[in-house]
Amino acid sequence: MPNNVIWTKNLKKSYPLIKSYRDLIRHPFQRNFIQALRGIDIAVPPQTCFCLVGPNGAGKTTLIKILTTLVLPNEGEAFILGHDVVREEALVKRLVGLAIAEERSFYWRLTGRQNLEFFAALYGFPHQEAKKRIEEVLELVGLTRDADKRFNTYSSGMRQLLGLARALLPEVEVIFVDEPTRSLDPQMAEKIRKFLRHELVDRQGKTVFWASHNLAEVEAYGQEVAIISKGKIQLQGRVKDLTDNGQRSLFEIYQQYVQPNGEELSGLNGRN
Numbered sequence: 001m002p003n004n005v006i007w008t009k010n011l012k013k014s015y016p017l018i019k020s021y022r023d024l025i026r027h028p029f030q031r032n033f034i035q036a037l038r039g040i041d042i043a044v045p046p047q048t049c050f051c052l053v054g055p056n057g058a059g060k061t062t063l064i065k066i067l068t069t070l071v072l073p074n075e076g077e078a079f080i081l082g083h084d085v086v087r088e089e090a091l092v093k094r095l096v097g098l099a100i101a102e103e104r105s106f107y108w109r110l111t112g113r114q115n116l117e118f119f120a121a122l123y124g125f126p127h128q129e130a131k132k133r134i135e136e137v138l139e140l141v142g143l144t145r146d147a148d149k150r151f152n153t154y155s156s157g158m159r160q161l162l163g164l165a166r167a168l169l170p171e172v173e174v175i176f177v178d179e180p181t182r183s184l185d186p187q188m189a190e191k192i193r194k195f196l197r198h199e200l201v202d203r204q205g206k207t208v209f210w211a212s213h214n215l216a217e218v219e220a221y222g223q224e225v226a227i228i229s230k231g232k233i234q235l236q237g238r239v240k241d242l243t244d245n246g247q248r249s250l251f252e253i254y255q256q257y258v259q260p261n262g263e264e265l266s267g268l269n270g271r272n
Contacts, residue, residue, distance in 0.1 A: 006044035011076035013037040036062040038231035051222035060211040097167030108152040137165040157188030197221040219250040
């Protein structure tokens with residue numbers, strides 16, 4: 001754990017399966033579970049663009065939710081900057097930001113600025129401090145000109161940028177993003193990628209934990225990568241080392257550790 005911003009040991013998480021009506025009648029007291037994480041061990045060094053790749057249902061989102069204190073693990077340990085995500089939940093919340101652009105997480109009839117004002121109040125910002133910080137993050141993500149437009153008029157890319165702005169309101173050390181370029185046009189996707197790597201990691205020295213399906217963007221912008229499949233980390237290492245400085249593709253490596261089954265490999269080898 002020393003010198004690692006994120007560290008987990010034997011992290012496990014299972015969810016109860018939703019029963020059908022027939023099962024409820026036949027076995028009312030029987031509970032079945034699905035294992036989302038089966039013993040996750042990862043170590044993420046500071047000031048790193050760390051990418052997590054894997055097929056749908058591999059456990060990427062569950063891992064992010066545990067590391068951002070949204071979900072409790074069943075077993076194992078997880079630490080952010082040396083602080084236990086379970087025992088020191090309140091402290092960890094002040095160290096991490098989760099950038100999501102889901103429509104339900106914002107108020108559609110409010111402007112981008114008004115949404116940030118609402119979340120700044122939840123963070124406990126004094127009024128003048130909140131006003132200053134909101135201007136800073138709007139400028140940082142490039143939304144100053146569109147800040148006073150209603151959220152329901154925002155494009156998918158603008159919503160993703162507002163999600164990043166919200167995550168950056170407090171001065172966090174670690175930013176978590178879950179497929180931030182999904183469904184974006186090529187230009188906006190590239191803008192998001194450059195912002196995560198060059199602005200947040202290279203210039204500001206933050207650590208970015210980036211879950212992605214797009215191996216091309218991981219190969220181009222990631223420094224460290226972990227491949228997750230069936231709830232377990234199959235491989236972790238520096239992108240340059242794993243690809244022999246570009247002598248082989250990350251897609252070829254991925255295929256060695258993830259069994260294709262229909263959708264698992266679809267869309268993984270191209271840019272958004």
